[in-house]
Amino acid sequence: MTSKEEEKSWKEISIAAVCWKPSTDFLTGDWKTFKPVRDLGKCIRCLLCVMFCPDGAIHWIAEKGDIEFDYNYCKGCGICANECPTKAIEMKIE
Amino acid sequence: MKSVVEQKFLALNGDEAVAYAVKQCDVDVVAAYPITPQTIIVERFSEYVANGEVETAFICTESEHSALTACLAASLTGARAFTASASAGLALMHEMLFVASGCRAPVVMAIANRALSAPLNIHGDQSDTMAQRDSGWIQIYAENAQEVYDSVIQAFRIAEHPEVLLPTMVCLEGFQLSHSLENVNVLPDDVVKRFVGVRKFPKVLTHEGKFAPLRLDPDNPMTLGPAAFPNYYFEFKRQQEEAMNKALEVIRQVHDEYAEISGRRYGNGLLDPYYLDDAEIATVCLGSTAGTVKTVVDELRAEGVKAGLLRIRTFRPFPVEGIRKALENVKAVAVMDKSMSFGGHGGAVFHEVRHALYDSEKRPFVVDYIYGLGGRDINPMQIRAIYRDLQEVLQKGRVETPIRYVGLRE
Ligand code: SF4
Ligand code: SF4
Numbered sequence: 001m002t003s004k005e006e007e008k009s010w011k012e013i014s015i016a017a018v019c020w021k022p023s024t025d026f027l028t029g030d031w032k033t034f035k036p037v038r039d040l041g042k043c044i045r046c047l048l049c050v051m052f053c054p055d056g057a058i059h060w061i062a063e064k065g066d067i068e069f070d071y072n073y074c075k076g077c078g079i080c081a082n083e084c085p086t087k088a089i090e091m092k093i094e
Numbered sequence: 095m096k097s098v099v100e101q102k103f104l105a106l107n108g109d110e111a112v113a114y115a116v117k118q119c120d121v122d123v124v125a126a127y128p129i130t131p132q133t134i135i136v137e138r139f140s141e142y143v144a145n146g147e148v149e150t151a152f153i154c155t156e157s158e159h160s161a162l163t164a165c166l167a168a169s170l171t172g173a174r175a176f177t178a179s180a181s182a183g184l185a186l187m188h189e190m191l192f193v194a195s196g197c198r199a200p201v202v203m204a205i206a207n208r209a210l211s212a213p214l215n216i217h218g219d220q221s222d223t224m225a226q227r228d229s230g231w232i233q234i235y236a237e238n239a240q241e242v243y244d245s246v247i248q249a250f251r252i253a254e255h256p257e258v259l260l261p262t263m264v265c266l267e268g269f270q271l272s273h274s275l276e277n278v279n280v281l282p283d284d285v286v287k288r289f290v291g292v293r294k295f296p297k298v299l300t301h302e303g304k305f306a307p308l309r310l311d312p313d314n315p316m317t318l319g320p321a322a323f324p325n326y327y328f329e330f331k332r333q334q335e336e337a338m339n340k341a342l343e344v345i346r347q348v349h350d351e352y353a354e355i356s357g358r359r360y361g362n363g364l365l366d367p368y369y370l371d372d373a374e375i376a377t378v379c380l381g382s383t384a385g386t387v388k389t390v391v392d393e394l395r396a397e398g399v400k401a402g403l404l405r406i407r408t409f410r411p412f413p414v415e416g417i418r419k420a421l422e423n424v425k426a427v428a429v430m431d432k433s434m435s436f437g438g439h440g441g442a443v444f445h446e447v448r449h450a451l452y453d454s455e456k457r458p459f460v461v462d463y464i465y466g467l468g469g470r471d472i473n474p475m476q477i478r479a480i481y482r483d484l485q486e487v488l489q490k491g492r493v494e495t496p497i498r499y500v501g502l503r504e
Contacts, residue, residue, distance in 0.1 A: 009329065010328075010332040010336075013329055014298035014299045014300075015296070015308070015337075016198035016199075016259070016298065016318050016319070017318060017319045017320065017322060017330050018299070018300065018308065018316050018317065019301050019318075019320050020298075020299045020300065020301060023301070023317075
């Protein structure tokens with residue numbers, strides 16, 4: 001549980017280590033060593049990467065009709081690159 | 095004021111007394127892996143399940159680590175869960191003991207105390223539970239099968255108390271208690287069911303920003319025991335310590351309430367003194383040895399010796415204040431340890447009793463007696479010798495050998 005807010009005392013937090021914030025409040029993007037970079041020409045917008053990303057870090061942006069990586073949460077695991085049927089994603093060292 | 099209810103006498107050994115109590119406590123899940131001398135507990139209980147006498151889900155797991163994990167998971171959904179273990183089995187649960195207490199899962203577990211290998215030994219000493227004393231579990235040590243039965247029923251109330259919410263173990267020495275047949279008074283089923291009651295859940299703030307009962311529920315999703323980094327882990331541990339402090343009072347209350355319906359008291363529920371008011375010399379012990387010590391105290395009193403006994407019923411939480419008050423007017427104290435702390439200075443009980451007395455102005459002499467390892471008998475003659483030792487300490491005015499071994503061949 002890391003966050004920027006003022007930290008609470010032991011009397012204020014919920015017992016049993018119950019998490020009082022959604023996990024999206026905790027940025028985990030700085031954990032990565034490799035970042036996924038997409039070749040727009042090769043990408044066929046099949047959205048397999050969206051479904052496979054374990055961190056929900058790839059979003060379908062309806063207005064653009066395209067996907068976007070959210071590097072605030074991408075941990076650089078490379079699953080998207082592995083699953084991409086057209087090999088459009090390359091993992092590059094940050 | 096409730097009055098004592100009519101009870102029936104059953105011939106039960108300590109393990110059977112546990113199983114019988116669990117049967118009456120409306121337990122939802124029992125998961126266990128058999129290990130001597132605990133085996134009879136789950137054997138009897140599985141018979142109750144097979145005969146349709148209980149509606150408990152019985153899970154045969156492949157190890158004790160899994161048994162406690164299953165109980166923990168069940169408990170987090172709001173179920174009442176029970177397991178039993180001993181020795182190597184308890185050691186195998188070590189990791190999960192901390193997870194259960196950290197997640198504040200009020201699992202109740204009976205431990206038929208047994209020595210740890212090597213060399214392999216299946217007999218009773220308290221090395222197994224003493225090794226888990228910092229796991230965040232409440233520990234109650236019973237003196238006889240009757241107290242085993244009574245303590246298991248009380249344990250559910252203590253563990254599930256919203257101010258406590260800590261897993262609780264009831265300890266009975268292997269064979270001395272687990273396998274010895276005794277007359278046990280049992281309460282009627284409905285009385286126990288009412289006493290234990292329905293589990294309550296305090297409300298906690300979830301990640302959805304609302305307060306919900308502390309239990310896993312699809313309608314109120316919550317995450318228990320996630321990663322807590324250096325900025326929060328410490329705070330959660332401090333909360334557990336607070337729960338232990340609260341438990342001191344809750345154990346007393348539950349014990350008193352139970353005494354009113356059963357007619358049975360064990361001191362104040364934390365400490366069980368025997369002829370201690372005017373005692374000059376006293377022993378301190380846990381569990382079944384107290385019975386033998388009482389016989390010796392009776393004899394010594396008849397001879398005019400001011401001997402007493404303080405039996406510690408709850409080793410966790412450790413009743414520091416109560417121990418200091420109970421012993422500060424005694425001149426010499428013999429602490430009996432049925433386990434060793436290798437390379438430490440004496441046994442665990444000795445350490446803590448002496449620590450409790452440090453703040454006493456009168457600070458009595460304290461001597462440690464290590465005994466009974468691997469199930470070795472202790473007899474009234476040896477206990478008499480301990481009291482004689484204490485008289486000698488008083489005569490000399492000092493403790494020459496602070497750590498002594500009883501029944502060891504020199
Ligand atoms: S590298 Fe892993 S975390 Fe990052 S976008 Fe791809 S699948 Fe998601
Ligand atoms: S899996 Fe590959 S092709 Fe499909 S959307 Fe993702 S990057 Fe594009």
